[in-house]
Amino acid sequence: MFAGGNRLSLACVINPRGVGALRGARRRLGRNHLSSGFTMLVYPRFARTLLTALLLALGNELSHAEKPSVTFDFANTAECRELTSGELIEAYPGEKIVELKLRVSVHLDAGQIEDLEEVRIEAGDCDRRMRVHSFEPSTQLESLLSDDILWSKTVETGNSLGASLGGEAPVLLGDVVAHVTPTINGGKTSREIVTETQKRVAPKHVVVTSGTIDQGHGVFFKLRRSPQTSLEGVHELTIRFIVSESWRGDSIRVCCQALGQEEFLWLQQQATWAHKCAPVAVYLAGDLEARRAAISFSRRRTAGL
Numbered sequence: 068m069f070a071g072g073n074r075l076s077l078a079c080v081i082n083p084r085g086v087g088a089l090r091g092a093r094r095r096l097g098r099n100h101l102s103s104g105f106t107m108l109v110y111p112r113f114a115r116t117l118l119t120a121l122l123l124a125l126g127n128e129l130s131h132a133e134k135p136s137v138t139f140d141f142a143n144t145a146e147c148r149e150l151t152s153g154e155l156i157e158a159y160p161g162e163k164i165v166e167l168k169l170r171v172s173v174h175l176d177a178g179q180i181e182d183l184e185e186v187r188i189e190a191g192d193c194d195r196r197m198r199v200h201s202f203e204p205s206t207q208l209e210s211l212l213s214d215d216i217l218w219s220k221t222v223e224t225g226n227s228l229g230a231s232l233g234g235e236a237p238v239l240l241g242d243v244v245a246h247v248t249p250t251i252n253g254g255k256t257s258r259e260i261v262t263e264t265q266k267r268v269a270p271k272h273v274v275v276t277s278g279t280i281d282q283g284h285g286v287f288f289k290l291r292r293s294p295q296t297s298l299e300g301v302h303e304l305t306i307r308f309i310v311s312e313s314w315r316g317d318s319i320r321v322c323c324q325a326l327g328q329e330e331f332l333w334l335q336q337q338a339t340w341a342h343k344c345a346p347v348a349v350y351l352a353g354d355l356e357a358r359r360a361a362i363s364f365s366r367r368r369t370a371g372l
Contacts, residue, residue: 134329135327136175137173139341140171141347143347145167145349146350147165149352150163162311163312165308166306167307168305170301170303171321173301175299185292186290186325188290188304189280189287190306191281191285192285192319194317195282196310196317197309198310202304203304204275204288204304206275206278208274209295210270222260276289285319316348318347318348318349321347324339325341326339348364
């Protein structure tokens with residue numbers, strides 16, 4: 068495979084003509100000069116074969132990793148219920164607060180649900196005629212443990228002291244030997260047990276993040292994956308808007324994204340599995356004329372008019 072011990076440079080692997088040029092340069096500049104640096108002891112044909120095999124293996128590996136296919140669905144019209152609390156009426160003279168229940172369905176068509184890490188939903192009034200008063204769900208933390216952690220530590224200490232002295236003394240009675248064992252004992256023992264108990268709050272992680280956008284004219288929700296909840300299914304979001312007292316209807320824009328981590332070679336990078344943006348016509352509940360106008364608006368947008 069290696070002829071005459073010649074070393075071919077990596078730059079000459081793709082272009083076979085570069086082999087002769089390299090050998091001529093080595094004769095002109097000296098063998099030791101071109102031997103330094105990174106070289107490959109391969110022929111160009113072998114290098115191309117190796118590169119082709121690596122690309123085929125990479126393509127085969129990527130084909131086995133099926134990417135998640137996610138579909139979002141939500142209604143193109145929605146009714147808003149007017150809140151008639153006395154405190155709200157007094158707090159916003161000349162205005163009223165309407166409540167919107169927005170239901171967004173997340174459907175996994177293909178792939179693994181574990182690859183779907185986060186669902187982002189944004190809703191707001193592009194014309195800035197509706198201001199966000201409040202929304203649900205708010206930011207939520209969740210723990211994998213059912214209760215707080217009870218931590219206990221016990222420390223036991225003790226000490227003891229003792230001494231003894233013994234010996235034998237002969238007695239003048241023939242072969243009898245008297246065993247005399249004088250003993251001196253002194254001892255001190257003490258024991259102390261200390262138990263320390265602490266109640267620690269169980270660690271939590273974020274499962275829902277929400278807040279306002281567009282200077283308070285819109286709201287966002289970030290729903291994250293957790294062992295106790297599923298991102299697939301229907302998510303009900305509540306948004307309360309401050310509108311004028313004569314308000315009967317309007318339109319908002321809803322955008323949804325499905326995010327996760329995509330593996331490319333040995334790297335992890337963020338990927339967007341699905342994205343959808345569409346207008347939603349909203350109207351005051353009980354107002355039949357406003358409802359018909361919202362349906363008509365939605366049909367025109369669907370037809371592209």
